[in-house]
Each structure stands twice: as C-alpha cells, then as structure tokens.
Amino acid sequence: MRGFVGAVWVSRGLLRAPYARRSWRTADSRLGGAPADEDLWLYFEADDEGWAARQVEVREQDSRPVKAASLEEVLHLRDHDDLAAMFRYERQFGVLAEGPMDGWQDQTEAAEISAEEFERLWTEARRALGNSA
Numbered sequence: 001m002r003g004f005v006g007a008v009w010v011s012r013g014l015l016r017a018p019y020a021r022r023s024w025r026t027a028d029s030r031l032g033g034a035p036a037d038e039d040l041w042l043y044f045e046a047d048d049e050g051w052a053a054r055q056v057e058v059r060e061q062d063s064r065p066v067k068a069a070s071l072e073e074v075l076h077l078r079d080h081d082d083l084a085a086m087f088r089y090e091r092q093f094g095v096l097a098e099g100p101m102d103g104w105q106d107q108t109e110a111a112e113i114s115a116e117e118f119e120r121l122w123t124e125a126r127r128a129l130g131n132s133a
Contacts, residue, residue: 041060043122045118052097054069069095070096
C-alpha cells in the first residue's frame, strides 16, 4: 500500500486540466513499478471523466522512470490479445492507476504542469522502458 506525500493538479479556471503530478513513498513493491520505500513522482494525463489515461512514475532519487502506462494500450490488449500479453505489458510499463483523480487540487503543493511537460516525461519514460507497445 502506498502512502500519500503530496500532489500537484493542473487547473484552468474552474475546469480541471488533464495533467497532474503527485509525490508518493512506496511501501509495497508488489504494486508494480518501483521497489518498496522509494519516493516517486507520479504524473497523470486524465480523460474527460478525471480517470488516468496515461501515467508516468519517476524515482525521485535518480530521476529514473519506472512506469509509463496507457489506458488506450491496456484496453487494446484486453480486447485483442491474451492475458499473457497483458502481463508482459504490465511488467514492462507498469500498472495504470484506476479510479477518479478527484481531490488533488486541494493540496498545498498545487501547481501547474503543462501538456508539453507531460509529453516530454512520457517520451523519456517510454524510451527508457523500451517503447514496444
């Protein structure tokens, strides 16, 4: 189980923008991604309902990406491939967060992250993890 450390949510007026950054300390490496007891930066691209469409996790210690998962890719695998392919994807790119991302905008560390910043992080993470999806 992971413990919440802090969050950043992008805000455009009254509308939530689709990019968020969140800090975590892992306590259980079975969740996929980083080993237990590591500080991580989690970056999300949200869909129109506020759920994660893409997620990047970067270790704070060495800025090494440990996750870069996409809902579109996961759904494609679910609909067109087998369970073994899904397991291979999750080992390579990590497990995408499930659930709405509401509530982060109230955090004291709230600040903006641009679409360009997310795309840069996404591209770097996919390159580091082996972009074969």
